[in-house]
Amino acid sequence: MKTRALKLQFFPSLFFVCFVAISLSGCNFNSYETKPIANQEVIEKITTKDPEDPKFKEFLRVQGFKEDNLSIKEWGLRELMLCALFFNPRIEIAKKEWDVAKIQEIIAPIKAPSSIGFEGGRQTTGVKESSRDAFGLTLITLFETADKAKIREEKARNQSLIKRLELRKLAWDIKSDLTLNFIRYHQHLLNLQIVRSEIKLQSEILNMLKKRKSLGLSSSIDSNFNQIELNKNIQKLNEEQYQLNDTKSKLASILGISAEKFNTMRVANINFDQNIEDFSKILDDETKQQDIINLGLFNRIDLRIALAKYAVSESQLKLNIANQYPDIRFSPAYIFDYGSSKWLLGITSIIPTVEKNKNLVEEAKKLRDIENLQVERIQTSIVNELAKLRDNYINAKDMVRKDTEDLSAAHELENSIESKFNQGEIDRIELTQQKLITMQYKRRFYTNKITLMKIGFDFEALLQEPLNNKKNNEK
DSSP states (O other), rough: OOOHHHHHHHHHHHHHHHHHHHHHHOOOOOOOOOOOOOHHHHHHHHOEEEEEEEOHHHHHHHTOOOOOGGSSSSSOHHHHHHHHHHHOHHHHHHHHHHHHHHHHHHHSOOOOOOOEEEEEESSSSTTSSSSSSEEEEEEEEEEOTTTTTHHHHHHHHHHHHHHHHHHHHHHHHHHHHHHHHHHHHHHHHHHHHHHHHHHHHHHHHHHHHHHHHHHHHHHHHHHHHHHHHHHHHHHHHHHHHHHOOOOOOOHHHHSOOOOHHHHTSSSSOOOOOHHHHHHHHHTGGGHHHHHHHHHHHOOOOOHHHHHHHHHHHHHHHHHHHHHHOOOOOEEEEEETTEEEEEEEEEOOOOOOHHHHHHHHHHHHHHHHHHHHHHHHHHHHHHHHHHHHHHHHHHHHHHHHHHHHHHHHHHHHHHHHHHHHTTTTTTHHHHHHHHHHHHHHHHHHHHHHHHHHHHHHHHHHHHHHHOOSHHHHHOO
């Protein structure tokens, strides 16, 4: 009897040790590490971002740059875009969000954890020959019905796809923003050059009018009027300089580097004529217009995001339908109850609320319908935007054609007046005034030319895809 009593006293300890061992075996402990945000470190990180960083050069190697081209001398659109992809913090955030979604893909199909429980007790009264101890060990495991794990995995895959596509769309948004400000940068530089030329000519005219006035050959009205026009252009020059500085600051922000670093980079020139010619080959070809529409309707990234969101809503509907079927919990147990050993097998299930599940399924159907309508909304917007851009392109092309004719006529008139001036038939002030008029035509010509080129890039921003094969190869 003593031996049996000793064994019975030993069993609770053995069960407890087993319970702790099994519990710990399922744990993979990770220690917590603090990572406070240090403002000084953030500031240093921003200011030390440098296109000469060896890590960035390694990134360029991966992108196909040869060793001789790693120290970039002139930064065109492609080089600037690679810089933005490497340094822009929004890209880094989007990558981290995608990483989180990929982890969710791994977690989603994992079934609910099993549980293990231990109970023990002792009574103070009872027959001495019988044990006064009681203890039990219970294991509870869940069996999911209706393939819920597979549905969760399907939903997680689609959510991961959304994050991957959002990363791609962000890259295109950054590219579009970069292109717009790159064009603005060159437009401001060109405007500064033309306005300075106009100011020089206006100053010459004003000086000649002042000399005429001092000789009594003209009134103060002419000189005052020209002084006002000169002041307007000086103000225009200051505005262009301010806008140029603002654009440079925006470019630095898009690239993810400091303004000081950007100012050390030599920005490459933009070939207006070449870009216009490349876009015209596509946009003037009537046989390719349907291809452009199809490109927008079937290949745009945000459209694919909408389709992925629709797939997520479809998975959620499947999951809500699957939740109508109750899961089953199996709970085998061993109990030693005051001298008696018992083996038990428990089966439990939570009965779902029919009305609640019915409404959850109906809600999921409505959400799926919303995502379906989002796809239709985006496609309608694409068709309308393409039609608007097509009209803008035709109008801009007509304006450039007219400006070309006007500028050519102004040059011919200027040459004619210069010929008369050389023959002594007219004075210098008339020739200088005509040069000023020609310069103003030139400013309008380049403004509309840049607008025409920008519409080509607007097509790419709308389609989220390069228009021609050459750019496709660079993508």
